[in-house]
Amino acid sequence: MRAAVIPASDAPPVCREHPDPAPRHGDELVVEVLAAGLHHLTRAKANGSHYSSDGVYPLVPGVDGVVRDEEGNLRYVVLDDTPLGTFAERTLIDPRRSVILPDGIDPVRIAAAMNPAMSSWVALRRRVDFHAGRRVLVLGATGNAGRMAIQIAKLFGAAQVIAAGRDTTRLRTLTALGADETITFDQIGRAADVDVVIDYVWGEPAAGAMIPMLTARADRAAPLTWIQIGSIAGPTAPIPSAALRSARLQIVGSGIGSVPARDFLAELPELASAVAAGAIDVRARAVPLARVAEAWTAETDDRVVLVP
Ligand SMILES: NC(=O)c1ccc[n+]([C@@H]2O[C@H](COP(=O)([O-])OP(=O)(O)OC[C@H]3O[C@@H](n4cnc5c(N)ncnc54)[C@H](OP(=O)(O)O)[C@@H]3O)[C@@H](O)[C@H]2O)c1
Structure with missing residues (x-):
């Protein structure tokens, strides 16, 4: 063959x-x-x-x-x-x-x-207690998995999906897929009050997004689950220690192994x-x-x- x-x-x-x-x-x-x-x-x-x-x-x-x-x-x-x-x-x-x-x-x-679809489907089903009405940030939303994550979060009843990425032309296409708002990484404070982050980028952009997001939360004691799924911007991320103290942040991963x-x-x-x-x-x-x-x-x- x-x-x-x-x-x-x-x-x-x-x-x-x-x-x-x-x-x-x-x-x-x-x-x-x-x-x-x-x-x-x-x-x-x-x-x-x-x-x-x-x-x-x-x-x-x-x-x-x-x-x-x-x-x-x-x-x-x-x-x-x-x-x-x-x-x-x-x-x-x-x-x-x-x-x-x-x-x-x-x-x-x-x-x-x-x-690409399985990444967010499994993460929302198996790595977080996800209910209709939750607010979601998709970090790295312009790729195949990110575009699908927007749609899957909506399919699962998300009340708000914010799509973040670096390419403004591609970001503009995401409202047609169900994104309520599209933002670049430097506008991340606008996603401060989400309940779940679906993160495909990791590296510097993810680490850099944490403090501006967490310190702008209306209720810092409200749980925020950050689901690490992809590492397209880098396999390691310099997470500031304050990120883990300043808000009720929980970082989990979703992939082969963490999900059986x-x-x-x-x-x-x-x-x-x-x-x-x-x-x-x-x-x-x-x-x-x-x-x-x-x-x-x-x-x-x-x-x-x-x-x-
Ligand atoms: N854990 C799992 O279950 C699972 C399953 C599937 C995929 N993944 C992972 O998820 C990630 C995305 O997969 P995909 O299938 O969506 O890939 P993709 O279709 O190739 O999209 C990747 C997107 O990442 C963005 N990007 C690339 N370099 C970047 C950087 N330095 N900073 C910020 N954004 C950057 C690009 O968007 P712009 O050029 O528009 O900025 C690109 O559209 C990959 O790391 C993949 O391995 C994980």
């Missing part, structure tokens, strides 16, 4: 012949891959920089995707750590890590949406239904697997989805 193969941690993928997968035990199924998203996690696991990377090369990247099983079912699957990912014509899945999709869905749309795999998997059916039903706006760009090397480094606002 054809597959994208990464020979070493610092090498780009090449599309070439690869041995067909063979199940190693009775729980595994060989499936045909229809669409697989190129996410930040895909790249980070492939180059060894993600905390869940196991450093085994050569590897076929691809952490999730839409597949067809031997009985003809369409499934969205999240793979466990494996050297055989979804950037291939066929792969191996554990069906317990998948959800059967309705017929007629667009595999590219599902493959593009599930990873079974909890992620439990959220898949409802999220897949929401995406399939069109409740979430998705930006996807299908690219043939043969062009994986070019797609790997392409700069695009759309989520690239490889199609074998």
Whole structure:
């Protein structure tokens, strides 16, 4: 079969012949891959920089995707750590890590949406006590995950969603997705009274936002849960000690590990239904697997989805 193969941690993928997968035990199924998203996690696991990377090369990247099983079912699957990912014509899945999709869905749309959408869906369901009426700040709202976080917070009944980012042109498009207000990082004081922060940036921008936000809160004893999800601006953040004393701030993370795999998997059916039903706006760009090397480094606002 054809597959994208990464020979070493610092090498780009090449599309070439690869041995067909063979199940190693009775729980595994060989499936045909229809669409697989190129996410930040895909790249980070492939180059060894993600905390869940196991450093085994050569590897076929691809952490999730839409597949067809031997009985003809369409499934969205999240793979466990494996050297055989979804950037291939066929792969191996554990069906317990998948959800059967309705017929007629667009595999590219599902493959593009599930990873970025899952970030806020799971965070709001599993890492914070989220009720309708809560006020939410999305920090780093202009990317794929941030745009979806706005929509998902609204879907879950948020009374107010403030979208923060650095690009004013992109920020302006976010009101159409449900953002009540859009602000740049230097206007962060306007989000002082939110209950939850969904943070995709971390680094200096997140640390720099804390004191202006916390000291401007009308009630500093009101709980504020800051959910660390992405670190697009930097893996470490110089958080001022006063941030933890000046207001009732709680910082939690949401990702593989802090949320057990079974909890992620439990959220898949409802999220897949929401995406399939069109409740979430998705930006996807299908690219043939043969062009994986070019797609790997392409700069695009759309989520690239490889199609074998
Ligand atoms: N924990 C989880 O469950 C989970 C799941 C999915 C994604 N993530 C993480 O979430 C983050 C965002 O993912 P995504 O899929 O939305 O990525 P994306 O579509 O590539 O968007 C990233 C956005 O970040 C902004 N950005 C880049 N560098 C920045 C900087 N230095 N300061 C401020 N903003 C910056 C860019 O917006 P502008 O250019 O418009 O400023 C860009 O649109 C990534 O770190 C990803 O790994 C985590």
